[in-house]
Amino acid sequence: MTACCGGAARVLWLTLLTRRGRRMFKPKPESPPMPEVAQPAPSPTPAPSPTPTLGDVTVVGPGVTFEGTLRFKGAARVDGTVLGRILSAGTLEVGPQAEVRAQLEIGKLVLRGKVHGDVLASDYVEIHASGTLRGDLKTPGLTVHSGATFSGRCDMGEP
DSSP: TTTTTTTHHHHHHHHEEEEEEEEOOOOOOOOOOOOOOOOOOOOOOOOOOOSBBTTTEEOTTTTTTTEEEEEOEEEEESSSEEEEEEEOOOOEEEEETTEEEEEEEEEEEEOOOOOOOSSSEEEHHHHHHOEEEOEEEEESSSSEOOEEEEESOOOOOOO
């Protein structure tokens, strides 16, 4: 429809749709409303972990060699090789296959592998049967299991 025809064209069109006052076409019956389908709630996305960890333990894994100063909070486990210094007020666990050639200033040492270097432990040192410590040791508490190797001087006074 154009503006030139105006309302006359509309009347003509409506007249064609009706015949003797009746509609030529039946209106479509209204279809019943579709039931709403419940959408599954979006699953919450967990926040990504900043770094892979084993609890709150820092790990130097098997086959890994770390050279330099290792500082950590909490606990650390060495199953590889560390060369240099280890500084922490936390717990250091040296695994059975590990080798540490370093000066240690730590809170606690649990030794199942090899340590070559002086150890200053503010809490205690535990050397298991598979453990070897070659170096001087200063700690207020010491446990040496049967079969362990310790070669060096030991000072059990306050560190």
